[in-house]
Amino acid sequence: MLHLIVIASVIVALCLVLLGVNIFIFRRDFPQTEVGKNRNMIRLGIRCPHCEERIQYRKFKPVKIKQGNLVPDWKQIYH
Numbered sequence: 001m002l003h004l005i006v007i008a009s010v011i012v013a014l015c016l017v018l019l020g021v022n023i024f025i026f027r028r029d030f031p032q033t034e035v036g037k038n039r040n041m042i043r044l045g046i047r048c049p050h051c052e053e054r055i056q057y058r059k060f061k062p063v064k065i066k067q068g069n070l071v072p073d074w075k076q077i078y079h
Contacts, residue, residue: 034048035047035048036048036050036051
């Protein structure tokens with residue numbers, strides 16, 4: 001049983017080292033997985049929801065409500 005745990009941990013450690021070869025040995029940047037900063041996603045026109053929300057808020061123009069026009073609909077309230 002102990003041999004199996006040692007073999008499994010060696011395999012997992014080897015996999016982690018091999019996955020990090022580009023980052024640790026060649027000193028390349030970690031790949032961008034965020035939607036807003038990934039170049040390929042930007043080319044496709046896909047943006048993060050936070051950026052989309054900010055764009056929509058910039059386009060929004062609030063409507064001015066006159067206080068005299070506010071009349072409650074009593075039929076809806078009591079039915």
